[in-house]
Structures are given as structure tokens and as C-alpha cells.
Amino acid sequence: xxxxAFLEEKALAVRRDVVRMIGLARSGFPASSLSIVxxxxxxxxxxxxxxxxxxxxxxxxxxxxxxxxxxxALYAVLANRSFFxxxxxxxYRRLGAMLQGFPEVRRTPGVDAPGGSPGHGLGLANGLxxxxxxxxxxxxxxxLVGDGELQEGVFWESAMTxxxxxxxxxxxxVDRDGQQMGGGTEEIMPLEPLAxxxxxxxxxxxxxxxxxxxxLEGALVSLRSSPKGPRCMVVRTISGKGVSFLEKNSSDxxxxxxxxxxxxxxxxxxxxxx
Amino acid sequence: MTPASKITEDAYEPALMEFVAAGGNLVAVEGGDGSPxxxxxxxxxxPERVFxxxxxxxxxxxxxxxxxxxxxxxxxxx
Numbered sequence: 001x002x003x004x005a006f007l008e009e010k011a012l013a014v015r016r017d018v019v020r021m022i023g024l025a026r027s028g029f030p031a032s033s034l035s036i037v038x039x040x041x042x043x044x045x046x047x048x049x050x051x052x053x054x055x056x057x058x059x060x061x062x063x064x065x066x067x068x069x070x071x072x073a074l075y076a077v078l079a080n081r082s083f084f085x086x087x088x089x090x091x092y093r094r095l096g097a098m099l100q101g102f103p104e105v106r107r108t109p110g111v112d113a114p115g116g117s118p119g120h121g122l123g124l125a126n127g128l129x130x131x132x133x134x135x136x137x138x139x140x141x142x143x144l145v146g147d148g149e150l151q152e153g154v155f156w157e158s159a160m161t162x163x164x165x166x167x168x169x170x171x172x173x174v175d176r177d178g179q180q181m182g183g184g185t186e187e188i189m190p191l192e193p194l195a196x197x198x199x200x201x202x203x204x205x206x207x208x209x210x211x212x213x214x215x216l217e218g219a220l221v222s223l224r225s226s227p228k229g230p231r232c233m234v235v236r237t238i239s240g241k242g243v244s245f246l247e248k249n250s251s252d253x254x255x256x257x258x259x260x261x262x263x264x265x266x267x268x269x270x271x272x273x274x
Numbered sequence: 275m276t277p278a279s280k281i282t283e284d285a286y287e288p289a290l291m292e293f294v295a296a297g298g299n300l301v302a303v304e305g306g307d308g309s310p311x312x313x314x315x316x317x318x319x320x321p322e323r324v325f326x327x328x329x330x331x332x333x334x335x336x337x338x339x340x341x342x343x344x345x346x347x348x349x350x351x352x
Binding site for chain 2: 126
């Protein structure tokens with residue numbers, strides 16, 4: 001992939017923006033945001049059909065962020081793709097600012113769906129995909145959910161709906177970082193064997209490395225060549241990816257983020273993620 | 275025009291039929307086993323406009339919201 005180095009450079013820039021904006025807000029979920037950076041960079045620079053100068057263009061592909069607390073990553077990607085001025089990142093979570101703690105459609109150019117209530121993303125994405133699939137060409141809908149959300153019952157209702165109505169233009173992406181608020185998913189409410197569960201619900205599932213652009217691409221190509229039906233990528237990621245002490249510490253820091261914490265994280269990222 | 279004196283259960287489906295027959299654009303999302311707001315005639319006339327989610331009433335609301343996000347006018351019943 002000739003764009004790989006380009007995507008990696010974008011991912012590093014996005015990570016820096018994520019840490020900086022959360023630091024300035026003194027509030028947010030850095031580990032949750034960092035785990036999904038590479039998937040978002042891949043989607044917004046390589047995969048999705050978009051017009052950055054026309055965020056509401058009807059022909060655009062759509063993105064639903066079920067994992068709403070990871071929105072700093074989405075905002076940083078949208079800003080770096082010029083959907084809105086990058087300066088907006090520095091007022092993240094301020095009262096009245098464009099970029100709030102969870103994505104809002106009317107407030108932020110480039111945001112296609114609200115997000116943040118755990119487990120709701122797929123249901124919303126199903127309806128959106130069904131509404132769009134009559135069009136020619138039918139825009140694609142990509143829905144990214146956190147694995148912890150799959151403990152919510154309504155997700156599995158939505159998974160059945162997907163299989164029943166089978167929107168071809170939908171791709172579900174599960175951010176499998178193994179973490180949720182309070183600890184590891186497998187300690188709290190085990191999800192494995194996750195891919196088998198999804199297949200039993202009628203899905204075609206590909207597993208891949210969520211930090212490797214070639215792996216992501218390969219999984220999507222495989223999915224698109226499969227027979228009709230709901231398609232899912234389970235992407236293995238590391239919570240806090242890109243900042244070594246966040247990767248090692250399994251609990252997601254939020255709320256009281258110290259200046260020292262932010263400075264250390266930025267120094268690592270300024271060194272190019274070594 | 276469906277008279278206002280009808281109870282909601284009896285007025286719902288005729289209202290949908292009238293609306294679409296007059297050129298209105300609308301989809302119906304339904305759920306809940308044994309719902310008194312069944313739209314079987316509407317579904318027969320306009321199958322592409324009806325989405326039945328059975329007992330999955332939470333997801334019924336999400337699907338309706340998603341359809342609305344996608345530009346549809348949506349009526350939900352249970």
C-alpha cells in the first residue's frame with residue numbers, strides 16, 4: 001500500500017491532537033480514543049467517499065461512532081481532514097464549543113450520527129443503512145463500536161435486525177481492545193468467543209490487527225467478496241495505543257488528567273511514537 | 275380525511291394509507307407482538323415502507339431513529 005507511510009504520519013498527528021485536546025480540556029478518555037485512531041485514519045483517508053468542502057453531501061459514506069467517548073479521535077481526524085478549523089480542537093468540552101464530550105450531528109460538520117449511549121450504535125447504523133440502500137450508488141455506513149458495548153442487550157437485538165434486513169451497505173467494526181470502564185472485558189463479563197457469537201447471529205466476520213493498515217484493508221476486501229449479509233470486522237487493538245504508559249496501564253484515565261501526564265504523553269508522540 | 279372521532283388504534287393504519295396515497299413519503303416501523311397498531315394492509319400495499327422488528331422494541335426505536343437520520347419520515351408503533 002503506497003499510502004501506508006502517509007497514513008502512519010496522519011495517525012501520529014491525530015494522536016498528538018487527541019492527547020493535546022484532552023489535556024487542555026482536563027477531561028476525556030485518552031486510552032479509548034487512542035485505540036481507534038488507526039481505524040479512523042484508514043476510514044477517513046483511504047476508504048470513505050467524502051467531500052470535505054461539503055460535509056452534508058448526500059452521496060457521502062456515513063460513519064456512526066457507537067463508542068462515543070472515543071470522539072476526540074473522530075474530531076481530530078475530521079479537523080485534520082479539514083471539515084472544520086483545527087483550532088476548534090482546543091476548546092473541546094467547553095460550554096458552547098463545537099466539539100462536545102459526545103458527538104452531535106447539528107453541532108459539528110462531518111459528524112453523521114449522535115453517539116455515546118453504549119450499545120446503541122449498531123441499531124442506529126442499521127436504520128441509516130436501510131434508508132440509504134435504495135440510492136444508486138448506495139452510500140456505505142461504517143459503524144464502530146467498543147467491545148464493552150457488546151455486553152448491552154440491545155446490541156444483540158440490533159445484530160439480529162442486521163441479519164434479518166441484511167443491509168449490504170453496512171460494515172460493523174468492533175474495537176476489540178479488551179478494556180472497559182472498571183477493567184478488562186473478560187474479567188467483568190466475558191465476550192469470547194466473540195467472532196463465533198456474531199457468526200451464530202448470521203454475520204460474516206473477519207478478524208484483523210486494528211493498528212496495521214494492510215491488515216485492515218485485507219479484512220475489508222475479504223468481507224466485500226463474501227456473499228450478501230451483514231459484515232463485521234473485529235479489529236484487535238491496544239487501549240492507549242501510541243503512549244507506552246497508557247498501553248501498560250489497563251485502566252482508562254479520565255477526569256483528573258495531570259499536566260505531567262499530558263506532557264509525558266506528548267513527549268513520546270513528538271519523538272515519533274518510539 | 276380520517277375523522278378525529280376514531281380511536282387511535284383504528285385511525286393509525288388508514289391515516290398512513292391516506293398520507294402515502296396522497297403523495298406523502300413515509301415509512302412505518304413496528305414491533306411488539308400483538309400490537310393493536312398493526313399495519314398489515316399498509317405493508318401489503320407498500321412492502322418497502324414497513325419494517326417489523328418483532329419483540330425487539332428497544333432496537334425498533336433505534337432503527338426508526340436511524341431511518342430518520344437517513345432522511346426518512348418515520349412513524350413507529352408498538
